[in-house]
Amino acid sequence: MLSQRTRYAIRALIHLADRHGEGPIQLPEIAAAQNIPASFLTVILSQLSRAGLVTTQRGKDGGYRLSRAPDRISFGEIVRLTRGSLALVPCASRLAHRPCENCIDQDQCRIHHVMLQVRDETARILDNVTLADQLPAIAAD
Secondary structure (H helix, E strand, C coil), rough: CHHHHHHHHHHHHHHHHHHHCCCCHHHHHHHHHHHHHHHHHHHHHHHHHHCCCEECCCCCCCCEEEEECCCCCEEEHHHHHHHCCCCHHHHHCCCCCCCCCCCCCCHHHHHHHHHHHHHHHHHHHHHEEEEEHCCCCCCCC
């Protein structure tokens, strides 16, 4: 399940992708448009800035913008950053692997093997969907 933080991060980044190239977007605009509490959005955007997904500009005309083109930011990257892992169980995580509580031997666990497949398919899908894929299509004349 995606955390609220992850859902808010995705929505904020999609908002910035929609406005990519228009200059910095102020936090109150993002918060209002995406129905995200401003105080929570501040923390999320700070995390995204430290991770290099957004840049900030201070001052009266300041705000946030994507640090890369929308087609260079995948949903997989966002989920890993905000959730820590794509795995549904800790024993299937690549970067935060740990044994599950009250589990049998991992090599004999049938759940473990299924969860590895789920993790790999989830990664394949999320790593191939970018913010650009979520932009509205421009109607051809």
